[in-house]
Amino acid sequence: MNTGAALAPLSRLPGGRASPGRRVLLTALAPFLGLLVVIALFYAIPPHPWVSLLDLQTVAVHTVIVGIAAMGMTFIIISGGIDLSVGSAIALTSVAVALALKQGWGVPAAVVVALGTGALCGFYNSVLITLLRLPPFIATLGTLGFYRGLAKWISGSMPVSAPAQGLGLWVRPAPVQEWLPLAPAVWLMLALGVFLAAVLRYTILGRYTFAIGSNEATARLCGIRVPRMKVYIYVLAGLLTGLAGLMQFARLTQGDPTVAIGVELDVIAAVVIGGGSLSGGQGSMLGTLAGAFLMAFLRNRCTVLGWPNFVQEMIVGHIIIIAVAIDQWRARRVER
Amino acid sequence: MVVSPRLEMLGVGKRFGATVALADVSLVVQPGEVHALVGENGAGKSTLMKVLSGAVRPDAGRMRLDGQAFTPASPLAARAAGVAMIYQEFNLAPHLSVEENITLGAEQRSAGFVRRAAHRRRMAAIFSLLDRPDLRLDVPVRCLSAADRQLVEIARALLADAHVLVMDEPTSSLGLADIERLFAVIERLRAEGVTIVYISHFLEEVQRVAQRYTVLRDGRNAGTGAMADVALNDLVELMIGRRLHEMFPRVPHEVGVPILEIRGLAGRRQPCAADLTLHRGEILGLAGLVGAGRTELLRCIYGLDAVRAGTVRIGAYTAGPGARGVHLAQGVGLLSEDRQAEGLLLSRSVADNVTLSRLGPLARWGWINLRAVQRATTEWMRRLDIRARSADQRLRDLSGGNQQKTALARLLHHGVDVLLLDEPTRGIDVASKAQIYQLIGELAAGGKAVLMASSYLPELLGVCDRIAVMHRGRLGRARPREEWTEHALISAAASGKETAA
Numbered sequence: 001m002n003t004g005a006a007l008a009p010l011s012r013l014p015g016g017r018a019s020p021g022r023r024v025l026l027t028a029l030a031p032f033l034g035l036l037v038v039i040a041l042f043y044a045i046p047p048h049p050w051v052s053l054l055d056l057q058t059v060a061v062h063t064v065i066v067g068i069a070a071m072g073m074t075f076i077i078i079s080g081g082i083d084l085s086v087g088s089a090i091a092l093t094s095v096a097v098a099l100a101l102k103q104g105w106g107v108p109a110a111v112v113v114a115l116g117t118g119a120l121c122g123f124y125n126s127v128l129i130t131l132l133r134l135p136p137f138i139a140t141l142g143t144l145g146f147y148r149g150l151a152k153w154i155s156g157s158m159p160v161s162a163p164a165q166g167l168g169l170w171v172r173p174a175p176v177q178e179w180l181p182l183a184p185a186v187w188l189m190l191a192l193g194v195f196l197a198a199v200l201r202y203t204i205l206g207r208y209t210f211a212i213g214s215n216e217a218t219a220r221l222c223g224i225r226v227p228r229m230k231v232y233i234y235v236l237a238g239l240l241t242g243l244a245g246l247m248q249f250a251r252l253t254q255g256d257p258t259v260a261i262g263v264e265l266d267v268i269a270a271v272v273i274g275g276g277s278l279s280g281g282q283g284s285m286l287g288t289l290a291g292a293f294l295m296a297f298l299r300n301r302c303t304v305l306g307w308p309n310f311v312q313e314m315i316v317g318h319i320i321i322i323a324v325a326i327d328q329w330r331a332r333r334v335e336r
Numbered sequence: 337m338v339v340s341p342r343l344e345m346l347g348v349g350k351r352f353g354a355t356v357a358l359a360d361v362s363l364v365v366q367p368g369e370v371h372a373l374v375g376e377n378g379a380g381k382s383t384l385m386k387v388l389s390g391a392v393r394p395d396a397g398r399m400r401l402d403g404q405a406f407t408p409a410s411p412l413a414a415r416a417a418g419v420a421m422i423y424q425e426f427n428l429a430p431h432l433s434v435e436e437n438i439t440l441g442a443e444q445r446s447a448g449f450v451r452r453a454a455h456r457r458r459m460a461a462i463f464s465l466l467d468r469p470d471l472r473l474d475v476p477v478r479c480l481s482a483a484d485r486q487l488v489e490i491a492r493a494l495l496a497d498a499h500v501l502v503m504d505e506p507t508s509s510l511g512l513a514d515i516e517r518l519f520a521v522i523e524r525l526r527a528e529g530v531t532i533v534y535i536s537h538f539l540e541e542v543q544r545v546a547q548r549y550t551v552l553r554d555g556r557n558a559g560t561g562a563m564a565d566v567a568l569n570d571l572v573e574l575m576i577g578r579r580l581h582e583m584f585p586r587v588p589h590e591v592g593v594p595i596l597e598i599r600g601l602a603g604r605r606q607p608c609a610a611d612l613t614l615h616r617g618e619i620l621g622l623a624g625l626v627g628a629g630r631t632e633l634l635r636c637i638y639g640l641d642a643v644r645a646g647t648v649r650i651g652a653y654t655a656g657p658g659a660r661g662v663h664l665a666q667g668v669g670l671l672s673e674d675r676q677a678e679g680l681l682l683s684r685s686v687a688d689n690v691t692l693s694r695l696g697p698l699a700r701w702g703w704i705n706l707r708a709v710q711r712a713t714t715e716w717m718r719r720l721d722i723r724a725r726s727a728d729q730r731l732r733d734l735s736g737g738n739q740q741k742t743a744l745a746r747l748l749h750h751g752v753d754v755l756l757l758d759e760p761t762r763g764i765d766v767a768s769k770a771q772i773y774q775l776i777g778e779l780a781a782g783g784k785a786v787l788m789a790s791s792y793l794p795e796l797l798g799v800c801d802r803i804a805v806m807h808r809g810r811l812g813r814a815r816p817r818e819e820w821t822e823h824a825l826i827s828a829a830a831s832g833k834e835t836a837a
Contacts, residue, residue, distance in 0.1 A: 221678055
């Protein structure tokens with residue numbers, strides 16, 4: 001069940017012949033339906049490779065980095081913003097974590113470093129957006145370069161190897177414990193997904209996020225301190241980006257300043273595939289997770305089928321195009 | 337020999353849903369005349385002109401242009417037939433040059449290249465007709481004054497061979513000297529045989545510039561004739577008509593202690609040095625023309641627009657220049673004049689809209705009690721008679737009246753003491769209007785203070801205790817309703833000079 005849709009009853013579909021309840025359900029399930037269609041398509045393609053448990057576990061793990069970052073991006077996109085600096089912030093965080101661990105700090109300290117780095121990145125973005133009144137696209141286009149440069153600077157432009165201290169186990173596709181069918185990081189992502197879906201639906205923060213994205217002028221009229229809310233939203237997204245950066249480190253067990261280039265586009269795509277609208281006011285947390293899983297699944301299948309990398313890129317590119325086309329089409333229908 | 341009129345619109349009717357915008361309206365304009373189209377806001381002038389321009393398809397009636405049937409399918413088709421609109425907001429691309437703007441979409445091409453020489457010759461001829469042969473064609477339009485931009489619009493219409501020019505409030509953004517120049521241009525155009533439909537609130541201007549007039553009232557013809565045969569007073573009477581029935585239920589209420597005092601309040605452009613005292617239990621009206629600064633005054637009081645000088649005192653709280661944030665916390669609420677673009681979250685539910693500004697009491701630790709939200713909303717829906725399927729229904733699907741009541745419900749849910757209402761009944765059905773008047777009366781009886789700006793004079797006279805008129809940013813003295821008549825309000829709004837009734 002998609003919590004995001006229940007949050008926005010009747011708000012995402014124009015009135016029509018189908019009963020409102022059914023239509024809402026349909027939209028809510030759209031990302032999951034898309035997921036099913038894609039999975040079915042892959043079975044239709046010879047040589048029909050079946051998905052093994054390990055495949056699913058691998059896909060789940062590969063979803064983690066984009067998925068966690070995309071949950072933050074969901075807040076930002078619902079509020080009518082965008083963050084292009086996610087990939088760079090992930091790289092910066094992974095380097096920061098590596099440097100911290102190399103200093104001999106423990107895992108708790110590394111987690112704090114990761115969250116802190118991500119939150120600072122989000123805070124800086126929000127300052128540029130609210131204080132300098134830059135469009136989020138421009139502000140984060142700038143910090144996309146800035147955070148990447150920062151990552152290269154503190155790492156000396158070289159990958160920083162560090163003792164993983166068990167962090168690697170978080171993202172091992174087949175977990176060590178028999179009773180845990182999925183990697184700990186995947187569980188963490190799912191738990192966060194449920195929690196953040198509830199935040200979006202049941203808290204004042206969530207309500208204000210939708211309000212700002214639906215109509216910023218109304219939000220201001222209603223006394224919502226829009227700039228302050230934006231700071232909260234970008235810092236929250238930054239915390240999640242930091243967590244994604246920690247996962248990035250765990251996967252490679254090194255901090256690589258050149259990692260995650262272009263990941264921001266996957267993150268944005270996950271949100272959009274999941275029902276988020278780039279014009280704001282729409283989006284759902286679990287839809288976003290479905291979107292992230294869909295893309296990871298696509299990549300995995302292409303690899304299993306032995307298709308070259310460029311085929312993956314071409315397919316994923318068109319998944320994004322189709323998702324946005326559907327989004328635009330929906331927006332037009334609402335306007336009529 | 338009978339010369340056929342340049343333009344005939346006969347028996348035009350148009351409904352929007354349940355609202356009748358035009359009913360059996362006729363407009364006949366002779367060649368080479370300036371024809372004034374007058375009427376109050378909402379009388380149907382714009383709709384009629386939209387029908388003429390092809391933007392709105394009429395339900396009934398027919399149109400003829402120079403005796404030929406004229407049924408434009410789109411503004412483009414109307415333009416091609418020689419009917420051009422000059423709107424209040426100019427339709428120009430600010431970064432393109434004068435020449436590019438004028439020829440936009442009408443480029444004469446040969447082999448894909450724009451033929452400039454031919455254009456330039458015609459444009460030079462047009463600008464000398466407009467008495468501005470010195471206007472440079474290569475400057476970007478954004479560098480021009482409002483008056484020159486208007487000339488560019490006119491030139492564009494002339495280049496497209498327009499025989500009928502519709503000018504909608506052409507002087508509203510011009511200074512006095514520019515207005516004189518515009519009148520000279522209109523006279524020259526008329527001499528050239530161009531027919532002009534001239535829409536304006538400023539009756540004195542209309543009397544100077546037009547030969548004939550047509551008055552619309554409530555979507556119907558109220559009168560037509562030669563300008564020379566009619567006095568200004570008669571025009572006003574035709575505009576108002578009057579049948580003030582029990583539209584305005586008066587709820588007895590007592591005026592109490594001052595609750596809002598503004599002194600020398602000035603905004604960025606408007607208002608300039610406004611003084612006003614509003615009391616508990618009082619309904620104070622703001623009259624004035626569109627653009628006179630009423631909206632800006634309300635927004636300054638609310639703290640939504642920057643205050644340049646002066647103070648706003650709400651109870652013990654005083655705000656001045658540099659104050660930040662709206663005054664909701666001090667018990668002041670604003671109903672926006674534009675509920676679609678600003679007032680409401682159209683894509684969200686009634687519940688979201690009603691409770692948005694005050695979710696705190698319905699939440700604990702930031703977590704909202706959805707049932708409490710639902711309960712509160714349902715209660716407001718009942719009290720204000722908001723017709724929606726449920727509290728979860730999307731605002732976009734509600735009628736204008738129900739949307740407006742939702743916006744009011746938000747102010748009441750917030751529990752404000754001072755309600756700043758900007759055009760509270762604009763574009764809503766009559767039944768909802770009456771309900772809103774009733775509500776405003778009840779609020780005053782409950783000790784709340786209401787400051788309402790409206791362009792609909794009958795409602796100001798019907799609802800308010802005192803009325804003040806704004807003219808070009810200046811706020812006149814608030815006088816008791818009994819001292820005003822509609823005529824006096826219109827003349828004060830148009831001239832800035834107040835004459836006691």
